[in-house]
Amino acid sequence: MIELKNITKVYELNRHDKVIALENVNLAIEEGELIVLKGASGSGKSTILSLIAALSKPTSGEVMVDKKHISKLPDNFASIYRRDNIGFIFQKYNLIPTLSVKENILLPLIPLNPHAKEAEDKIQAVMQRFHIEHKKDAMVRQLSGGEQQRVAIARANVNNPKIIIADEPTANLDEKLSEHFIEILRELKALNKTIIIATHDPLFFGLDFVDREIEIHNGKILL
Amino acid sequence: MKSKINLYLIEFAINAILRAKYKNFFIVTIFTLLTFLLTSIFFITNSVRYELDSTLEALPQITVQKMKAGRQYEIDVSVVDGILGIAGVTQAEARVWGYYYFEKAGVNFSVMGINEYENQYKASFTELVESGKHTLYGTSQMMIGQGVAKIMKMNYYKEYFNFIKPDGRLKKVEIAGVFDSDTNLESNDMILMSQDLVREIFEIEESKATDIVVHVANPEETTTVASKIKLMYPDTRVITTKDLKVSYQNIFDYKSGLFLALFIVTLFTFFIIIYDKSSGLSSEEKKEIGVLKAIGWRVDDVLKEKFYESFIISLFSYTLGVALSLAYVYLLKAPLLRDIFVGYSQLKTDFELPFVFDIQTLFLVFFLSVPIYVAATIIPSWRVATLEADEVIR
Numbered sequence: 001m002i003e004l005k006n007i008t009k010v011y012e013l014n015r016h017d018k019v020i021a022l023e024n025v026n027l028a029i030e031e032g033e034l035i036v037l038k039g040a041s042g043s044g045k046s047t048i049l050s051l052i053a054a055l056s057k058p059t060s061g062e063v064m065v066d067k068k069h070i071s072k073l074p075d076n077f078a079s080i081y082r083r084d085n086i087g088f089i090f091q092k093y094n095l096i097p098t099l100s101v102k103e104n105i106l107l108p109l110i111p112l113n114p115h116a117k118e119a120e121d122k123i124q125a126v127m128q129r130f131h132i133e134h135k136k137d138a139m140v141r142q143l144s145g146g147e148q149q150r151v152a153i154a155r156a157n158v159n160n161p162k163i164i165i166a167d168e169p170t171a172n173l174d175e176k177l178s179e180h181f182i183e184i185l186r187e188l189k190a191l192n193k194t195i196i197i198a199t200h201d202p203l204f205f206g207l208d209f210v211d212r213e214i215e216i217h218n219g220k221i222l223l
Numbered sequence: 224m225k226s227k228i229n230l231y232l233i234e235f236a237i238n239a240i241l242r243a244k245y246k247n248f249f250i251v252t253i254f255t256l257l258t259f260l261l262t263s264i265f266f267i268t269n270s271v272r273y274e275l276d277s278t279l280e281a282l283p284q285i286t287v288q289k290m291k292a293g294r295q296y297e298i299d300v301s302v303v304d305g306i307l308g309i310a311g312v313t314q315a316e317a318r319v320w321g322y323y324y325f326e327k328a329g330v331n332f333s334v335m336g337i338n339e340y341e342n343q344y345k346a347s348f349t350e351l352v353e354s355g356k357h358t359l360y361g362t363s364q365m366m367i368g369q370g371v372a373k374i375m376k377m378n379y380y381k382e383y384f385n386f387i388k389p390d391g392r393l394k395k396v397e398i399a400g401v402f403d404s405d406t407n408l409e410s411n412d413m414i415l416m417s418q419d420l421v422r423e424i425f426e427i428e429e430s431k432a433t434d435i436v437v438h439v440a441n442p443e444e445t446t447t448v449a450s451k452i453k454l455m456y457p458d459t460r461v462i463t464t465k466d467l468k469v470s471y472q473n474i475f476d477y478k479s480g481l482f483l484a485l486f487i488v489t490l491f492t493f494f495i496i497i498y499d500k501s502s503g504l505s506s507e508e509k510k511e512i513g514v515l516k517a518i519g520w521r522v523d524d525v526l527k528e529k530f531y532e533s534f535i536i537s538l539f540s541y542t543l544g545v546a547l548s549l550a551y552v553y554l555l556k557a558p559l560l561r562d563i564f565v566g567y568s569q570l571k572t573d574f575e576l577p578f579v580f581d582i583q584t585l586f587l588v589f590f591l592s593v594p595i596y597v598a599a600t601i602i603p604s605w606r607v608a609t610l611e612a613d614e615v616i617r
């Protein structure tokens with residue numbers, strides 16, 4: 001379903017300095033698979049995620065999703081691709097703190113300009129699934145870390161995407177909440193979503209429902 | 224694609240405005256002040272110019288004054304006959320008038336001697352005569368402007384006024400009526416009475432006059448006639464309406480200049496805001512755009528939202544500024560500003576600004592402000608939105 005073919009990503013810092021974030025990376029991910037990308041900080045995990053989400057373009061190589069050339073999409077089409085296919089869970093949640101829970105979850109729906117009823121139903125459904133409904137009118141700023149995490153997950157799922165991408169999802173959570181997140185992950189896996197998680201949190205290692213753990217080192221996949 | 228307006232985007236924009244409420248409050252304040260000042264200046268300028276034009280229209284085409292040692296002197300009435308001999312002249316009259324300084328109130332009245340044939344005052348004079356009881360000619364009566372009436376009343380002169388003649392004796396003149404005139408600027412401080420009465424009050428001899436006004440059949444010939452008069456009577460100054468227009472315009476421009484200064488200060492602040500906006504977004508703002516793009520917003524969606532945000536702010540400020548300006552100029556009669564623009568006469572009386580509302584002014588002010596602000600908001604957002612979102616969300 002997702003294919004990275006011979007990907008190299010170079011960041012040009014200035015005329016003389018550059019960082020090779022990824023080098024000749026090949027990776028194929030099947031539909032419904034749950035992948036954990038592990039590796040030290042700076043190894044290139046986030047870069048892989050942003051390539052799959054079409055948030056950046058590879059320097060060379062190709063990213064294919066459902067046999068489409070994601071890496072060649074013009075910016076506007078990349079946005080539409082994300083809107084329809086990707087749910088993004090960021091490390092720092094990236095919620096808008098002064099909007100309510102409901103308003104934050106609505107954000108991915110706004111460009112679709114849905115009917116009020118349709119939007120309401122979708123938001124209601126994810127708020128229930130991720131147990132945040134009781135706080136729906138609270139300002140995100142006033143929520144605990146775990147609650148903000150659930151809002152972020154609800155937002156990532158409101159468009160019912162096929163692919164869920166999570167970058168260091170437990171970096172700001174204590175152990176209890178991290179374990180709670182892993183339970184949520186199990187639910188998402190049961191919904192047959194394709195899930196890719198970048199993390200260096202050992203809690204994710206050796207889980208029964210994880211299909212593959214892939215280690216990245218210095219921009220290369222260790223086999 | 225649905226073409227209907229995306230209310231979610233508008234709601235989001237309003238939320239975004241409220242989130243930065245202190246900053247936006249400041250922007251709205253400056254923006255409103257700018258619109259208010261600009262619109263008020265234009266409104267007053269237009270009104271005064273309108274007033275000026277109608278005043279000048281009513282003035283004689285040519286005025287002839289006798290000059291001696293660089294100052295104006297009384298002119299011989301016999302000059303009228305000489306001027307009437309010039310081809311193209313349809314009318315020439317000797318006028319008797321002057322400024323009467325009312326010491327108690329510290330103001331000047333313009334005292335004008337009339338005869339009923341003089342065009343300028345014909346209408347109001349006729350009106351008064353037709354109202355039945357008044358014939359001014361030869362009696363001890365006068366008609367006064369509203370401003371004069373007000374000042375006289377304040378000094379307990381309701382039925383008559385005592386003029387002090389140059390020899391120190393009093394001349395009591397009855398107030399026959401207060402005249403309305405559609406030209407306010409000059410007639411407000413005006414007193415009309417018979418020429419004989421004016422001669423008595425100012426001690427002007429029968430054979431002398433203050434000046435001579437000349438009417439020419441064909442306005443195109445005004446300049447030619449003026450130079451002929453000058454040739455015949457080298458000791459006169461011949462003023463045409465055209466000259467007057469220029470000198471009025473000069474006073475007027477000087478006064479607008481003062482306000483230009485105030486205006487520039489506001490404009491300066493406005494440009495600081497614009498500069499601040501276009502010099503780049505805060506990292507918070509950048510990050511927000513990045514996040515929105517990561518969750519599926521297109522560049523268009525981001526820009527539309529920014530457009531709504533800036534358009535709501537600028538349109539709100541513009542509307543508020545214009546509304547305040549309308550209230551200030553036409554309801555409150557433009558206190559402070561009016562004194563600066565309307566200062567021709569020494570008389571400190573109420574001056575009614577005619578309501579000259581022109582849509583062009585509103586368009587001009589609109590295009591000077593709203594699109595500039597909208598562009599200054601959208602352009603930096605566009606720059607950020609077209610970057611790789613990857614860079615802004617890390």
Ligand SMILES: Nc1ncnc2c1ncn2[C@@H]1O[C@H](COP(=O)(O)OP(=O)(O)O)[C@@H](O)[C@H]1O
Nearest residue numbers: 011019021040041042043044045046047048614
């Ligand atoms: N926008 C960028 N500009 C320059 N260098 C970058 C940028 N993003 C990432 N890098 C570099 O690329 C390498 C890989 O980064 P990243 O994919 O974020 O690693 P990880 O997520 O595994 O910590 C790092 O050396 C990082 O400094």
Ligand SMILES: [Mg+2]
Nearest residue numbers: 045046167198
């Ligand atoms: Mg990372």
